[in-house]
Amino acid sequence: MTQPDRVWFNARLATLDPALPGLGVVEPGMVAAKDGRIVYAGPLEERLLRQATERIDCNGRWITPGLIDCHTHLVYGGNRAREFEQRLDGVPYEAIARAGGGIAATVRATRNASEDQLVASALPRLDALLADGVTSIEIKSGYGLDRDSEFRLLRAARRLGQERRVTVRTTYLGAHATPPGCTNLDRYVDEIITDHLPALNGLADAVDGFCEGIAFSPAQIERIFTAAQGLGLPVKLHADQLSNLHGAALAARFQALSADHLECTDEAGIAAMAQAGTVAVLLPGAFYTLRETRLPPIAALRQAGVPMAISTDCNPGTSPMTSLLLAMNMAATLFRLTVTECLTGVTRHAAQALGLHHDTGSLTADKACDLAIWSVTDLAELVQALGARPLFARIWRGQ
Numbered sequence: 001m002t003q004p005d006r007v008w009f010n011a012r013l014a015t016l017d018p019a020l021p022g023l024g025v026v027e028p029g030m031v032a033a034k035d036g037r038i039v040y041a042g043p044l045e046e047r048l049l050r051q052a053t054e055r056i057d058c059n060g061r062w063i064t065p066g067l068i069d070c071h072t073h074l075v076y077g078g079n080r081a082r083e084f085e086q087r088l089d090g091v092p093y094e095a096i097a098r099a100g101g102g103i104a105a106t107v108r109a110t111r112n113a114s115e116d117q118l119v120a121s122a123l124p125r126l127d128a129l130l131a132d133g134v135t136s137i138e139i140k141s142g143y144g145l146d147r148d149s150e151f152r153l154l155r156a157a158r159r160l161g162q163e164r165r166v167t168v169r170t171t172y173l174g175a176h177a178t179p180p181g182c183t184n185l186d187r188y189v190d191e192i193i194t195d196h197l198p199a200l201n202g203l204a205d206a207v208d209g210f211c212e213g214i215a216f217s218p219a220q221i222e223r224i225f226t227a228a229q230g231l232g233l234p235v236k237l238h239a240d241q242l243s244n245l246h247g248a249a250l251a252a253r254f255q256a257l258s259a260d261h262l263e264c265t266d267e268a269g270i271a272a273m274a275q276a277g278t279v280a281v282l283l284p285g286a287f288y289t290l291r292e293t294r295l296p297p298i299a300a301l302r303q304a305g306v307p308m309a310i311s312t313d314c315n316p317g318t319s320p321m322t323s324l325l326l327a328m329n330m331a332a333t334l335f336r337l338t339v340t341e342c343l344t345g346v347t348r349h350a351a352q353a354l355g356l357h358h359d360t361g362s363l364t365a366d367k368a369c370d371l372a373i374w375s376v377t378d379l380a381e382l383v384q385a386l387g388a389r390p391l392f393a394r395i396w397r398g399q
């Protein structure tokens with residue numbers, strides 16, 4: 001076995017090794033890494049400990065894989081706090097929207113922001129997530145809604161991955177909302193297909209859409225997905241959040257990495273996802289903020305063996321949340337996910353939702369050495385506590 005440059009020993013491991021039951025707990029255990037990759041994770045190996053250049057005593061702390069936030073709209077201009085206040089003061093949403101509020105306000109502020117400004121305003125949000133042990137994050141465009149603004153968002157997202165020690169996956173979400181002033185949505189879809197997607201040139205790792213009565217129709221999404229696949233880009237979908245347009249089944253038909261939200265998904269959609277290996281990404285922050293009452297079909301997803309991931313959905317309107325630990329708590333409290341499901345949902349399953357499961361999301365040999373080390377005595381504390389800061393250390397690529 002390779003001589004490690006660094007080991008973490010005297011630890012309790014939740015390896016998330018798919019070959020082990022539950023969280024793949026090993027205690028006491030150790031993790032050994034070389035050049036940023038895990039070479040060993042398991043029970044104490046005296047020889048590796050002796051050989052390591054650097055030995056870190058974890059004093060019995062828990063180590064999990066670094067957390068993965070697999071669905072965010074982290075980069076945008078402005079904020080919508082004033083609207084939040086107006087709604088609480090009794091101003092109807094309709095009136096706010098008529099006055100140019102809602103998503104249109106974010107689009108306006110985003111279009112007026114430079115790439116530097118977008119990076120600067122997103123950094124505090126990213127830092128908050130990193131303080132929760134996040135080592136990989138997905139960031140979507142979707143507030144530009146014209147080619148230049150969408151691409152500026154994606155470039156800003158890529159730059160965040162250079163500003164901080166974190167893996168960033170970018171997703172093109174031009175089909176997020178109707179662009180301001182657009183009267184023919186099919187024409188905009190044409191523009192996405194002929195003008196946006198072919199020019200991405202590596203700027204996006206995947207293509208997403210919002211399939212909903214108030215957004216894009218299944219037929220429009222299907223055209224975009226067909227074009228994306230023609231360019232070799234994987235797809236994912238905001239599906240069945242407010243109504244059942246059979247978005248989950250549509251996503252599965254295109255072997256989508258994930259279908260997200262899913263409050264209104266039916267049995268057929270779940271069966272299609274199970275068949276296609278599409279991950280269900282649950283977004284309890286949006287459910288909470290919108291005060292939704294219809295729960296996603298957790299029991300049916302569980303029974304069908306659909307992998308469930310949990311994410312913040314960090315965005316300025318419907319989920320202004322920058323804590324993945326809080327998202328886990330909401331998934332447990334609102335959706336009744338178990339502690340094991342919550343932790344798997346922000347590690348191994350979240351990695352799968354990004355197509356990164358060969359690289360991260362579990363403590364197994366050959367994976368990136370992305371770790372979160374926690375000052376808790378029981379892993380359930382990570383899910384139960386509200387507002388706690390239990391992270392002891394965050395390791396990205398071995399450092």
Ligand SMILES: [Zn+2]
Pocket residue numbers: 071073238313
């Ligand atoms: Zn979203």
